[in-house]
Amino acid sequence: MSLLFVNACMRENSRTERLARMVLQGRMQNAVQDVVELRISDLDMRPLDQELLAAYSASVSQAKYDHPMFAYAKQFAEANSILIAAPFWNFSIPAKLHDYLELVCSQGITFDVDSSGAYVSLCKAKSLVFVCTSGGVIGEATDDHAFGYVRTLARQFWHISQVECVMAQGLDAPGANVEALLEAASRA
Ligand SMILES: Cc1cc2nc3c(=O)[nH]c(=O)nc-3n(C[C@H](O)[C@H](O)[C@H](O)COP(=O)(O)O)c2cc1C
Numbered sequence: 001m002s003l004l005f006v007n008a009c010m011r012e013n014s015r016t017e018r019l020a021r022m023v024l025q026g027r028m029q030n031a032v033q034d035v036v037e038l039r040i041s042d043l044d045m046r047p048l049d050q051e052l053l054a055a056y057s058a059s060v061s062q063a064k065y066d067h068p069m070f071a072y073a074k075q076f077a078e079a080n081s082i083l084i085a086a087p088f089w090n091f092s093i094p095a096k097l098h099d100y101l102e103l104v105c106s107q108g109i110t111f112d113v114d115s116s117g118a119y120v121s122l123c124k125a126k127s128l129v130f131v132c133t134s135g136g137v138i139g140e141a142t143d144d145h146a147f148g149y150v151r152t153l154a155r156q157f158w159h160i161s162q163v164e165c166v167m168a169q170g171l172d173a174p175g176a177n178v179e180a181l182l183e184a185a186s187r188a
Contacts, residue, residue: 002034004079004125008086008097010041015171015178020085020131022186023166028083028129036075040096045072047099060107073106081127082160084150088134088167092145101153111157121159128160133182135172 005024009017024035046052052069059067065074076082086093104110112120130150147165154160168185171178 002079003028003036003081003083004076005035005037006040006082006084006097006100007037008040008084008094008100010087010094010096014087015168015182016085016087016131016133019133019166019168019182019185020083022182023129023131024083026186028081036079038072038075040094040100043096043100045096045099045103048102056106063108065106065109069103070106070109072100072103073109076104076125077110077123079123079125081129082125083129083131085131086146088132088138088146091138091142093149101150105153105157119157119159121157123158123160125158125160127162127164128154128158129164129166131166133168133171133185135170137170137173 005020007017007020009020046069048056055067056069059065059070084097086097092098107113108122110121110123112122114120128150130147132146147167151163151165154163166185166188168181170176171181
């Protein structure tokens with residue numbers, strides 16, 4: 001698989017999705033011949049609860065990954081590049097994208113831990129782009145729970161060397177020129 005497009009846009013006519021498609025057709029056009037799109041909103045996904053965590057832990061300790069919960073991690077590990085698109089929600093990402101990333105972070109599939117305790121990547125991807133839009137303008141003093149979270153996973157677990165954020169802010173401000181903001185973000 002060449003490029004995995006993790007589409008966590010939840011709204012019809014999502015501006016984030018529009019920005020993501022501009023990025024795909026612009027700077028990522030060399031990779032778009034082979035794009036697999038995963039619509040997070042459509043996934044019938046169960047986050048790790050007591051029962052599923054027990055199954056997860058048993059699978060990891062036996063290195064047996066046939067449970068369906070591991071399908072997302074297996075797909076992610078095989079991608080050559082990753083595009084994640086998500087709206088900025090409550091200073092973070094939509095909960096369903098968090099659920100998905102929790103399953104992607106399956107030890108033994110997308111990363112492992114060596115005998116010294118260091119993380120070892122099991123992912124093929126060398127680049128990850130995170131596309132986001134926000135209603136307001138996010139101040140410097142705000143902790144970054146959106147791109148910052150994704151970037152930490154990408155660097156620490158998956159050792160992805162090229163991690164980039166494309167973000168358009170202030171889309172819900174009165175009188176905002178949404179098209180111009182998206183256009184500028186896609187070219188930045
Ligand atoms: C549930 C929810 C939470 C939001 N939280 C924030 C927020 O914390 N900060 C902000 O600036 N905008 C927030 N917004 C506004 C969205 O980030 C903004 O409208 C964004 O452009 C939506 O993207 P979309 O058009 O792809 O759905 C929120 C919107 C929703 C629906």
